[in-house]
Amino acid sequence: MPEPTLLRDQDRFDSKHESVTDALVARALVDEITLSFEFFPPKDEAAEARLWSAFAALQEVNPDFVSVTYGAGGSNRDTSLAIVERMAQEVLTIGHLTCVGSTIEGSIQIIRAFENAGVGSILALRGDSPKDQPDALAKGEIKSALELVDLISHHTELEVGVAAFPEVHPESPDLAHDAKVLALKEQAGASYAITQLFFTVGAYLDLLEANEEAGAGFLPIIPGLMPIANAKQVIRMAEMSGAAIPQELLHQLAEANDVEARKIGMDYSIQLARDLVDAGAPGLHIFSLNHHEAAIELARGAGLCR
């Protein structure tokens, strides 16, 4: 692949941004886009050591912000909070928060805990009913991310972000429906969205068009990108999220050995990232899966770090 043009000065901002909006505006003012990474709470000590080593390595490229996922049903609430609290000391941190199966009082408590932990933003999500609690959504007091956006907006000054789905949310009839829901979330207080993983720039552009038609055309939509370093893992995650991997890419990955598959996958991810930058994406949010090598390779390939 040719060397990328450097599109972001990783050393330009040496103090923390206050919010994602602040980061997007600061970068846009100097004709740059944001770079950010997602992490998930580790399950054991070895995984925790890996997480902090990946976090330290990714801090070297000065991301504008990071985010930490939260288990549906609050299964990893304490770990998630502890991770968020530690990361927030170094970089603007988004705490993901799900509401499936939650009570209003319980959600208010966790919103306050996030606030005390120093998050700059909350990503308000519904989450999905865990496999062993299929009726969690029905039993909980909060039924949708929209209701959670409303709750957060009423109880804190914290910035709120939401999820967006270039390949249509699995329960939604079409993109237009998702876009109407997104417009409602914006009216309820959401100020940006991060997307589910997807594999074509066309899917992102279709989402922007649907949002514009639904009246949410000004909401910044940050693409969520997964580096295709481990093809089997990405194919599994794509299946879980309902995102379709292009047949041609699937075919190439299936024919290749592991080393070739990594190269094919990473080249594809980097090209997609570059196409998204060309299409005007305001930032790239990379799902690090708690590893730094592929995430940095992707960010570097897209011209977002040295």
Ligand code: FAD
């Ligand atoms: P909602 O906005 O509630 O939407 C769910 C469905 O209901 C959609 O089909 C929507 O169209 C429909 N809907 C919602 N409101 C209305 C309405 N008012 N009228 C009509 N239809 C409506 N999951 C986790 O468990 N933990 C995480 O940390 C996490 N992080 C994520 C981060 C990102 C960037 C993304 C994209 C997803 C993440 N998820 C996470 C997954 C997410 O929780 C699931 O995709 C979930 O199924 C939907 O979440 P939502 O917030 O979009 O829900």
